[in-house]
Amino acid sequence: MSAPSAVPAPPPRGFLRRRLFTTDHRALAVLYLLLGLAAVVAGTLLSLVIRIHRVWPALPFPFYGILRPEDYLAVVTMHGTLMVFFVLTVVPQSAFPNLVLPAQIGADRMAFPRLNAAAFWIALASLGVLLAAFFVPQGAPISGWTSYPPLSAIAAAGPGQGAGMDCWIAAIALFCVAAVASSANLLATILGRRGPGMRLERLPLTAWSWLTSSALTVIAFSTLFAAAAMLFADRHLGTNFFVPPGEVIDGIARAGGGGSPLLWLHLFWFFGHPEVYISILPGMGLASALLANFTRRPVPGYRFMVAAMLMIGFLGLGVWGHHMFVSGIDPWLGTTFGLTTIAIAVPSSAEVLTWLAMLFRGRMRLTTPMLFTLGFLSFFIAGGLTGPILAQPALDAYLHNTFFVVAHFHLVMAMAGVFSIFAGIYYWYPLLTGRMMNELLGKAHFWVSLVAAYGTFFPMHFAGLAGEPRHYAQLAGPVESFPSLIPVERGITFAALTLAAAQLIFLFNVFRSARHGVRADENPWRATTLEWSPDLHPITRGEPYLYGSCLGGTEDFLPQWELAAPARPAQPYLSGPKPE
Amino acid sequence: MNWLPPNGALRGIGFDHLLRWNLDTIFWLFVASQVLIVLAMLLGALRRRPAQPATPAQPRSLAAFLFTSLLPLLAITALYIAMVATSHHLWAARREQPSARNAIQVEVTGVQFAWYFRYPGNDGIYGRLLPGLVNAPAGNPLGLDPTDPHSRDDIVSPVLVLPAGRPVDLRLRSQDVIHGFFIPGMRLKQDAIPGMVLHLQFTPEIPGVYPILCSQVCGLGHARMQTRLRVVSEAEFEHWIAAREPGAPPLSPAPGGRVGGAATSPAESRP
Numbered sequence: 016m017s018a019p020s021a022v023p024a025p026p027p028r029g030f031l032r033r034r035l036f037t038t039d040h041r042a043l044a045v046l047y048l049l050l051g052l053a054a055v056v057a058g059t060l061l062s063l064v065i066r067i068h069r070v071w072p073a074l075p076f077p078f079y080g081i082l083r084p085e086d087y088l089a090v091v092t093m094h095g096t097l098m099v100f101f102v103l104t105v106v107p108q109s110a111f112p113n114l115v116l117p118a119q120i121g122a123d124r125m126a127f128p129r130l131n132a133a134a135f136w137i138a139l140a141s142l143g144v145l146l147a148a149f150f151v152p153q154g155a156p157i158s159g160w161t162s163y164p165p166l167s168a169i170a171a172a173g174p175g176q177g178a179g180m181d182c183w184i185a186a187i188a189l190f191c192v193a194a195v196a197s198s199a200n201l202l203a204t205i206l207g208r209r210g211p212g213m214r215l216e217r218l219p220l221t222a223w224s225w226l227t228s229s230a231l232t233v234i235a236f237s238t239l240f241a242a243a244a245m246l247f248a249d250r251h252l253g254t255n256f257f258v259p260p261g262e263v264i265d266g267i268a269r270a271g272g273g274g275s276p277l278l279w280l281h282l283f284w285f286f287g288h289p290e291v292y293i294s295i296l297p298g299m300g301l302a303s304a305l306l307a308n309f310t311r312r313p314v315p316g317y318r319f320m321v322a323a324m325l326m327i328g329f330l331g332l333g334v335w336g337h338h339m340f341v342s343g344i345d346p347w348l349g350t351t352f353g354l355t356t357i358a359i360a361v362p363s364s365a366e367v368l369t370w371l372a373m374l375f376r377g378r379m380r381l382t383t384p385m386l387f388t389l390g391f392l393s394f395f396i397a398g399g400l401t402g403p404i405l406a407q408p409a410l411d412a413y414l415h416n417t418f419f420v421v422a423h424f425h426l427v428m429a430m431a432g433v434f435s436i437f438a439g440i441y442y443w444y445p446l447l448t449g450r451m452m453n454e455l456l457g458k459a460h461f462w463v464s465l466v467a468a469y470g471t472f473f474p475m476h477f478a479g480l481a482g483e484p485r486h487y488a489q490l491a492g493p494v495e496s497f498p499s500l501i502p503v504e505r506g507i508t509f510a511a512l513t514l515a516a517a518q519l520i521f522l523f524n525v526f527r528s529a530r531h532g533v534r535a536d537e538n539p540w541r542a543t544t545l546e547w548s549p550d551l552h553p554i555t556r557g558e559p560y561l562y563g564s565c566l567g568g569t570e571d572f573l574p575q576w577e578l579a580a581p582a583r584p585a586q587p588y589l590s591g592p593k594p595e
Numbered sequence: 596m597n598w599l600p601p602n603g604a605l606r607g608i609g610f611d612h613l614l615r616w617n618l619d620t621i622f623w624l625f626v627a628s629q630v631l632i633v634l635a636m637l638l639g640a641l642r643r644r645p646a647q648p649a650t651p652a653q654p655r656s657l658a659a660f661l662f663t664s665l666l667p668l669l670a671i672t673a674l675y676i677a678m679v680a681t682s683h684h685l686w687a688a689r690r691e692q693p694s695a696r697n698a699i700q701v702e703v704t705g706v707q708f709a710w711y712f713r714y715p716g717n718d719g720i721y722g723r724l725l726p727g728l729v730n731a732p733a734g735n736p737l738g739l740d741p742t743d744p745h746s747r748d749d750i751v752s753p754v755l756v757l758p759a760g761r762p763v764d765l766r767l768r769s770q771d772v773i774h775g776f777f778i779p780g781m782r783l784k785q786d787a788i789p790g791m792v793l794h795l796q797f798t799p800e801i802p803g804v805y806p807i808l809c810s811q812v813c814g815l816g817h818a819r820m821q822t823r824l825r826v827v828s829e830a831e832f833e834h835w836i837a838a839r840e841p842g843a844p845p846l847s848p849a850p851g852g853r854v855g856g857a858a859t860s861p862a863e864s865r866p
Contacts, residue, residue, distance in 0.1 A: 085815035166772040173814040259790020261726045263770045268726040342786045346690035357675045372663040379639025396628045400621040409686035416810040480598035482779030486812035494821040495806035
């Protein structure tokens with residue numbers, strides 16, 4: 016910490032050098048947020064195209080016309096890729112830690128500022144390459160965000176599987192590099208650059224969640240990078256990692272082969288399942304912190320929560336096979352992956368039960384960040400509860416790849432993830448702008464979004480039970496047309512349009528409050544963690560989340576940067592006093 | 596639960612019971628948790644005014660930890676274990692057993708964007724397939740080798756016809772990309788992976804017509820890749836097979852020939 020390089024250079028002059036070509040983590044956080052905003056706008060518009068086409072398949076889109084089946088699949092593929100990588104990974108795992116992590120752990124800067132800045136530019140390039148897929152001959156790929164070979168390995172297998180698929184692979188490879196670089200930086204920062212007094216057992220739970228998800232990112236995205244490289248080699252270098260012998264594509268027998276598509280499934284889901292936790296663990300850490308703040312009570316069982324989070328991260332590496340129960344793995348292996356998946360439900364349930372218990376202590380303040388945290392909790396439970404159902408191979412053998420699964424992951428990953436992103440933005444907004452976001456608009460945004468999100472994703476369970484598979488460009492098929500689902504689908508589309516429209520309230524609030532919001536004081540939420548410290552180089556003197564303590568003063572909280580009164584406050588259970 | 600299509604398979608009854616038990620359980624857990632959240636919000640809103648003086652944080656007593664965290668966690672863990680234990684019987688019965696001796700053998704081949712069903716004929720042996728001979732417009736969608744004596748009596752059909760009450764052993768393969776073989780009415784799903792042969796067993800019980808879908812995105816015609824399973828009586832099945840055996844009056848049209856590539860689904864050619 017006393018290395019000469021730690022002496023801060025004078026701030027560079029000029030808007031571009033301060034805001035754009037910078038290694039300052041706070042400026043990078045803003046850039047990441049803008050990147051996430053661009054991706055979420057694109058991804059949401061694509062999802063509306065999906066919803067409208069499913070209900071009115073003959074309706075022409077302006078400047079395009081009627082969607083062909085391959086266009087629909089391209090839209091679905093791009094929607095999934097944009098949302099999973101550039102929204103649900105970039106914002107919780109890159110934007111938020113750049114915004115607050117160094118401050119939260121008392122570090123003056125990131126461990127590797129240049130690597131950190133490079134990661135952003137690579138992620139931006141990745142988004143550009145991905146979106147370019149729309150404009151290459153034959154358009155974007157159609158094989159879904161999981162890109163199973165041989166459909167993804169052989170260009171002749173479908174429109175968009177040529178240049179569009181190459182764009183997808185290049186974008187994913189670039190994103191892997193960016194994610195690993197960014198996470199390596201976070202790991203080094205958390206482990207090596209904590210400020211004075213910030214011992215590991217004083218780390219905020221958000222920092223613990225970033226530690227866990229960064230470790231997962233390094234492991235998972237390295238694997239995905241290898242898989243993408245192998246897929247590229249299969250397509251252009253004549254290898255056959257994923258292409259079996261005896262392929263007949265479009266009536267033409269293909270020479271060679273000798274690999275197995277199952278290898279891709281293993282590699283992809285070894286990335287894909289940890290990815291779910293990468294995107295939701297930061298939300299879990301934030302939920303614990305905000306529930307403590309807005310109930311003015313400590314997090315019960317801090318060590319218990321840390322252990323549960325680490326356990327989720329560890330077990331998350333061993334459950335990927337539950338995506339493959341019906342994909343040709345040995346049935347006994349299916350049983351095994353079912354058991355590991357049920358095992359991961361236990362620490363997840365421990366977190367949920369702790370949050371529920373936290374709701375009933377103290378005085379709850381229903382601010383906008385708190386409402387969005389409650390929304391996160393509601394969706395996490397709603398989507399999480401179908402997890403143990405899908406973890407049973409016997410039941411998954413019917414529900415796999417139906418809309419039941421679409422409902423499951425949109426609730427537990429997408430909606431819980433996005434609501435926790437909103438909670439973070441409303442909560443940390445004063446750090447960015449020095450102003451508060453408008454509470455009335457925030458609450459309107461919350462309630463409309465909550466109802467519309469349930470209206471969008473809850474009925475998908477019924478479509479799944481009726482047996483409707485994913486990726487159907489239209490309901491009406493030559494044999495099965497799912498007539499009972501037509502009113503359900505229509506309702507989902509109206510709810511989705513409402514959900515998207517509600518986000519205009521949010522955007523208006525974000526941009527208006529930057530100029531006209533109420534000025535925030537230094538610690539507007541009366542929070543305990545160091546990002547709210549008035550001192551730029553605070554010394555950590557206590558554990559996080561000491562709320563509700565009568566400390567001899569008038570305040571009901573003890574910030575980490577302040578010394579406790581001589582009579583130490585009583586410690587919450589399971590986080591007993593540390594030997595000094 | 597009434598959303599599920601009617602079940603026609605022997606083990607489908609057990610599946611439906613199991614799914615209903617699971618859905619009921621998680622539905623009430625879902626309701627209970629949402630009620631708790633709303634209740635906490637109401638209590639919070641009521642308790643907010645007048646502002647209470649700050650109270651010292653009470654150390655969390657062991658009893659509170661037991662009753663709000665540990666016991667519910669143990670209960671929910673027990674529930675998860677019960678779920679896994681009850682459903683494993685069904686999975687084991689369906690997937691971990693060898694096929695029955697009297698099982699009818701049918702080979703299922705997924706092709707962009709059609710399903711083909713091949714019955715081995717009187718000799719009980721499937722004829723050789725050669726990828727180079729695949730020619731759907733010429734009536735050989737699977738690439739049957741005409742020089743192999745076993746292939747002469749093979750029957751290729753665009754619909755799956757099975758007798759009620761007899762176990763079936765499907766031999767699942769794919770010619771090009773991964774397809775998902777899905778019969779909702781039989782509560783049955785298994786991917787067809789190119790380069791692999793996978794077996795799938797079930798027993799259709801109730802005669803009727805059941806849609807067969809593709810559940811794994813396989814290209815632009817994915818949503819059209821549908822056909823039918825017809826479950827018929829044993830006598831009707833024998834008649835159907837006999838009408839397609841070599842020497843029987845020629846079928847019009849040849850099973851694959853009518854399909855003409857990927858443009859139309861075989862489902863329309865109902866025998």
